Amino acid sequence: MSQESGARRAAVLGSPIAHSLSPVLHRAAYRELGLTHWSYDRFEVDEAALPGFIDGLDSSWAGLSLTMPLKRAIIPLLDGISDTASSVEAVNTVVLTRDGRRYGDNTDIPGMLAALRERGVERVTSAAVLGAGATASSALAALARICTGEVTAYVRSAARADEMRGWGERLGVAVRTADWADAAGAFEAPLVIATTPAGTTDALAAAVPERPGTLFDVLYDPWPTALAAAWAERGAPVVGGLDLLVHQAVLQIEQMTGVAKAPLDVMRAAGEAALTAR
Structure with missing residues (x-):
């Protein structure tokens, strides 16, 4: 991975990765910010290939975005991680310094909070989470x-229920678990966060109340989900996966490039255009 004079590189890694919108968002930001010497790519990298990929990075590399798996x-390949990343044992952002050090952070959690705040949700008395995977722990x-x-x-x-209660204890959240068969009961909560795969x-959708x-449905493709569409038909607020993706990417760009403020609106417009074109 050769170094060009003055060039700065970043990329998103994961498997599968072809669907990722991250290059669209980051490149749109670079164009708006005039960062003509910056590039952002995607690489298909699984857990087995990750150490070799990381070891092959030179000093032109400024940062990495990480998706599943x-x-x-x-985490074991980094020199340190933030308290936020440590709290859920998950890193989605790596900042690479010129002297070769690697620092991990999690921008999904503050990204979720920023996306909710944008819709006027800053405090709730209770909430419901649909699902129990990695995104659910970030939601907690x-x-x-x-x-x-x-x-x-x-x-x-029962195993997933134990996991979620364990995350609740670790994160300081009072978590009660319920069976998926009763999931329509979630809709009584003032905030519902759906973290499940497409179609789940x-x-x-038919059970959404008046x-x-x-x-907050974390999916962005396909969009809207049946649940989000039914919710919107009731005139109620809906936060989507693109909102989350854009807000977490804003924080990544600010950390990787050092700019004070990434162009949120430009990035969202680029993401919407890319999804429409799919």
Whole structure:
């Protein structure tokens, strides 16, 4: 991986990676900021290939974005991680210094909070989480900062229920678990965060009440999901996966490039255009 004079490089790594919108968002920001010597690419990298990829980076590299399945696998390869990343044992951002040091952070959690704040959600008395994967633990970490009461997690197995209660204890959130078969009960909460794969919540769309609270559906493709569409039909606030992706990317760009403020609106417009073209 050769170094050009003055060139700065960044990229998103993961497997699969072809679907990633991160290059669209970061490149749009570079253009708007006049960072003509910066480039941002995507690389198909799995857990086995990650150490070799990291060892091959030269001093032209400024940062990495990480998606599944690398958010935990990267941690042993770093010189340090932030408290936010440590809280959920997941790193989605690596800043590479000129002297070769590697620092990990998690911008998903503050990205979630920023996306909610943009829709006027700064404090809730209770919340519900649909699902129990890695994104659900990030959701709990975000809720630890804005939810004053109980969070109910709707899950499919006893093992997942134990995991979510364990994350709750670690993050300082009162977590109650409920069976997925009762997931429509989530809609009584003022904030519902859906963290499940595409299609999982489609059957719940018919159960959306007349006056729901706020839905945060972390998917962005396909969009809108059936659940998000039903929610929007009720005139209630919906936060989508593109909102999360853009807000977490803003924080990544600011950390990697050192700019004070990444161009949120330009990045969102680029992401919307790319999704429309798919």
